[in-house]
Amino acid sequence: MCRACPYVHARIAVNMPQQVSCGIILITINKTTPMERCFIRKRLFVLALLLITGNLLLAQTDQDAIMMSKHNFCTGLMYGHSNWDHYWEGTYKRDNLNLGTVSTNSYAVMGNYGITDHLNFLFGVPYIQTKASAGTLHGQKGIQDLSVWLKWLAAEKTFGKHDLSLYLLGGFSTPLSNYTADFLPMSIGLHSTTFSGRLMLDYQHGGFFATGSATYIYRNDITIDRTAYYTTTQVQSNKVDMPDMAAFSLRTGYRSHPLIAEAVVTNMQTLGGFDIRKNDMPFPSNKMNATTIGINGKYEIAKIDGLSLTGGANYVMAGRNVGQATSYNLGVFYIIAFHPKKEHSNQKPSHDTSK
Amino acid sequence: MKKIIHYITIGSFLFLMNAGCNKSVKGRTDNLAPLNPQNIDLNAGTWKTVLLTRPDTFAVTAPAATNSTAYVAELNEIKGYQKNLTGDQEARIRYWAAGGVLRWNELMRELVAKYNLPPYQNADGTYPIPSAANPFAYPLFPFANPPYAARAYAYISAAQYDALVACWYYKKLYNRPAPYKTDNTIISKASQTDLPSYPSEAAVLAGVTAEMMKLLFPTEIAFIQAKATEQETATIMAGAATRSDIVAGEALGRQVAQVFIARARTDNAGKAVGTPADWSNLETTATAKGETPWYSLEVPKRPPMLPLFGKVTPFLFDTATVSALRPPPPPSTSSAQMKQETEEIHELITNPARENIRIVQFWADGVGTYTPAGHWDAIAAADFITKNFSEVRWARDMALLNMSLMDAAIVCWNTKFFYFNPRPTQMNPVIKTLTGIPNFPAYISGHSTFSGAAATILGYIVTERAAAYTAMAQEASFSRMAGGIHYRSDCAIGLQVGANIGNYAVTRARNDGADK
Numbered sequence A: 001m002c003r004a005c006p007y008v009h010a011r012i013a014v015n016m017p018q019q020v021s022c023g024i025i026l027i028t029i030n031k032t033t034p035m036e037r038c039f040i041r042k043r044l045f046v047l048a049l050l051l052i053t054g055n056l057l058l059a060q061t062d063q064d065a066i067m068m069s070k071h072n073f074c075t076g077l078m079y080g081h082s083n084w085d086h087y088w089e090g091t092y093k094r095d096n097l098n099l100g101t102v103s104t105n106s107y108a109v110m111g112n113y114g115i116t117d118h119l120n121f122l123f124g125v126p127y128i129q130t131k132a133s134a135g136t137l138h139g140q141k142g143i144q145d146l147s148v149w150l151k152w153l154a155a156e157k158t159f160g161k162h163d164l165s166l167y168l169l170g171g172f173s174t175p176l177s178n179y180t181a182d183f184l185p186m187s188i189g190l191h192s193t194t195f196s197g198r199l200m201l202d203y204q205h206g207g208f209f210a211t212g213s214a215t216y217i218y219r220n221d222i223t224i225d226r227t228a229y230y231t232t233t234q235v236q237s238n239k240v241d242m243p244d245m246a247a248f249s250l251r252t253g254y255r256s257h258p259l260i261a262e263a264v265v266t267n268m269q270t271l272g273g274f275d276i277r278k279n280d281m282p283f284p285s286n287k288m289n290a291t292t293i294g295i296n297g298k299y300e301i302a303k304i305d306g307l308s309l310t311g312g313a314n315y316v317m318a319g320r321n322v323g324q325a326t327s328y329n330l331g332v333f334y335i336i337a338f339h340p341k342k343e344h345s346n347q348k349p350s351h352d353t354s355k
Numbered sequence B: 001m002k003k004i005i006h007y008i009t010i011g012s013f014l015f016l017m018n019a020g021c022n023k024s025v026k027g028r029t030d031n032l033a034p035l036n037p038q039n040i041d042l043n044a045g046t047w048k049t050v051l052l053t054r055p056d057t058f059a060v061t062a063p064a065a066t067n068s069t070a071y072v073a074e075l076n077e078i079k080g081y082q083k084n085l086t087g088d089q090e091a092r093i094r095y096w097a098a099g100g101v102l103r104w105n106e107l108m109r110e111l112v113a114k115y116n117l118p119p120y121q122n123a124d125g126t127y128p129i130p131s132a133a134n135p136f137a138y139p140l141f142p143f144a145n146p147p148y149a150a151r152a153y154a155y156i157s158a159a160q161y162d163a164l165v166a167c168w169y170y171k172k173l174y175n176r177p178a179p180y181k182t183d184n185t186i187i188s189k190a191s192q193t194d195l196p197s198y199p200s201e202a203a204v205l206a207g208v209t210a211e212m213m214k215l216l217f218p219t220e221i222a223f224i225q226a227k228a229t230e231q232e233t234a235t236i237m238a239g240a241a242t243r244s245d246i247v248a249g250e251a252l253g254r255q256v257a258q259v260f261i262a263r264a265r266t267d268n269a270g271k272a273v274g275t276p277a278d279w280s281n282l283e284t285t286a287t288a289k290g291e292t293p294w295y296s297l298e299v300p301k302r303p304p305m306l307p308l309f310g311k312v313t314p315f316l317f318d319t320a321t322v323s324a325l326r327p328p329p330p331p332s333t334s335s336a337q338m339k340q341e342t343e344e345i346h347e348l349i350t351n352p353a354r355e356n357i358r359i360v361q362f363w364a365d366g367v368g369t370y371t372p373a374g375h376w377d378a379i380a381a382a383d384f385i386t387k388n389f390s391e392v393r394w395a396r397d398m399a400l401l402n403m404s405l406m407d408a409a410i411v412c413w414n415t416k417f418f419y420f421n422p423r424p425t426q427m428n429p430v431i432k433t434l435t436g437i438p439n440f441p442a443y444i445s446g447h448s449t450f451s452g453a454a455a456t457i458l459g460y461i462v463t464e465r466a467a468a469y470t471a472m473a474q475e476a477s478f479s480r481m482a483g484g485i486h487y488r489s490d491c492a493i494g495l496q497v498g499a500n501i502g503n504y505a506v507t508r509a510r511n512d513g514a515d516k
Helices: A034-040 B002-020 B069-083 B087-097 B100-115 B146-174 B201-216 B218-237 B243-265 B276-288 B319-325 B336-349 B354-363 B371-387 B391-419 B446-461 B463-482 B488-511
Strands: A018-028 A043-054 A072-084 A086-089 A092-095 A102-114 A119-132 A141-143 A145-159 A162-175 A194-205 A208-219 A244-255 A259-271 A289-300 A307-320 A326-337
Touching: A072 A307, A086 A307, A162 A208, B069 B218, B069 B243, B087 B100, B087 B218, B100 B146, B100 B201, B100 B218, B100 B371, B100 B391, B146 B201, B146 B243, B146 B371, B146 B391, B146 B446, B201 B218, B201 B243, B201 B391, B218 B243, B319 B391, B319 B488, B336 B463, B336 B488, B354 B463, B371 B391, B371 B446, B371 B463, B391 B446, B391 B488, B446 B463, B446 B488, B463 B488
Parallel strands: A018 A244
Antiparallel strands: A018 A043, A072 A102, A072 A326, A086 A092, A102 A119, A119 A141, A119 A145, A145 A162, A162 A194, A194 A208, A208 A244, A244 A259, A259 A289, A289 A307, A307 A326
């Protein structure tokens, strides 16, 4: 019997904010031998990288994408670390000896439940700590934002050995604690409630796969502790208009038995916002953009059914108003079946059931 | 069945998403009603001025009669505008009708925030100094840090006040009614009052402010001039002034400004940056006294902010009084009390409560903000709006507040560089801060001194809010301890010194003729 746990992946981004990377990895395993299919099952994993912008790191998570089969619940813990000692002040790349290296650690609980074979519910909640190695700024810590996603395998089609699937995802995130967003780069998050829509297309041929996704993130106003602030103009309010964001990811990889590996490129764009001025402090509504490359992997422990380990590393290649973060993560996930009568191994891969 | 589950789930999700959307940031003074003074203060021409020796120091010629051809032509200009006002023009009329002193103060706060950025270091670890002679080169002139800003607000406010006293003097003297009074086909788009319109108070404000700005924010002259023209045009379109009311007002304002500019050029602010010799002398003096001298906690080490600002000429008292207002020394850096006060801050900053973080952030007023003086102006403006003051009283009250804040900056800076004592983080590097650490000595706290002064004069002006101002000042003061950047002594004594300074403004206010 075999199961794979899709995981929700927390990414820690750092922005000088932090960056959020938004990406999703979807590994679909369809065209495999029966044994492989049994092992990996269904569509398995989507990893979403969410970059959060902000300095925070993020912890956001989420996503993952594998479809869990009906009434199966995959849950796990993920640790993430990121750090940067250079950042982009607008388009100007610099260091800051009064910050040194800004590092973030995150510890996230994540889960994915199969409402049906084609519809999954995912969530993630991170605890985040930030720290600067130089200067006097005080680190921040706390529970950041709850992220939830609904993931729907909307369509799939097989052409010979080629398999194409379309996913639609809707996401929601909201702060779980009253942390301050207006203390970048030390803040643990941007404190905005967000709504996301994502379109994801996956192609698979044998063990090879490629997945592309595009995400639109609507961000609510945030409330800060100050009653006025300067962006490109003075605003006399404690509310901050957060520009929406768009994120794109492309990932590709290969899967063999216990191991799945992928490479990913993500790009996140703030649709509006403003640049940090020379030697100014960052602000939550800055135009935080980042292009990130990374690798991710997942390994299933053969001796314990349902248990898997995940790991990844990412690096910001180019950015604007974000830190040039290097980040790592490690996770452990386990699948709990609430449907004992229906063994995973007996199920057909989801793409088959939809035909 | 599965499909139904899908649709219901996805549908509810979309519904929740729509229901929760929220984007609606508006400034709190975006939609104010026109200023409708409870009292037009017709006798304000007799109020005590700050620098002008007489309200008629600058002559304003008598206006044309309201039945003259020239005047009728001016009314026709207004009618022409009012025939075809665009939405944008109407919006500008509403914006300026809320009050010229208010709007110029808001614009000042915006400029201060825009220019409140410490220069980025040179490659060799030194720092460039903004130059008034070359204001467009990086670093832009000015660096509108707290002392610079306090002085700028004070000069603008005091000059506006003197100019409006002169304006009121001529209004009463010539007594020319507003256009909406002389011609009933002209609609008043602002409030209707019995205040004579010659010379126009709006134009006086535009002229005096535009002229002062040439000195204070030289890179923004074009921006300010556009605003001045906008205010004057809006006032004509509103039916509140004719072209000749405007022309006379602007000229008067610009003349009054020259008196203040002349003072500003010789008030020692230009020398406040000091020289490397001055900087090292401060350290030597403190060491000679057996104290640990302050040093910059920035990397690379930055010269202290305006170390000679304590020698600037104050508005409310003379230079000798600055020394008299300077408090006794702080606890010695080697004393048990200093050790205990440092430990108190260490404890406060370890696992800070969210409420303390809120207080720190609320009052931080650091880099990129309008500074503590601007914050107190914002607090005052919010209350003055509710009082329906005339423009001249708005100007008087803002001048009292901002002269207090500037003089608080002078006494505070004088004290800081007289004692030159270290920040808590210098005494114990474990102390991390919840806001940027200011680059100047600790004793006495600038926030506390500013706030003590502001709360005192505001408590006199808006009596019913006196207790609230005191509470705000105490919170502002505490915010610096909670932020990890000041000791209790800095804050407690700063509040007292500030209150002493504020009392000079109160004395002035009791005797300037406005509250008779």
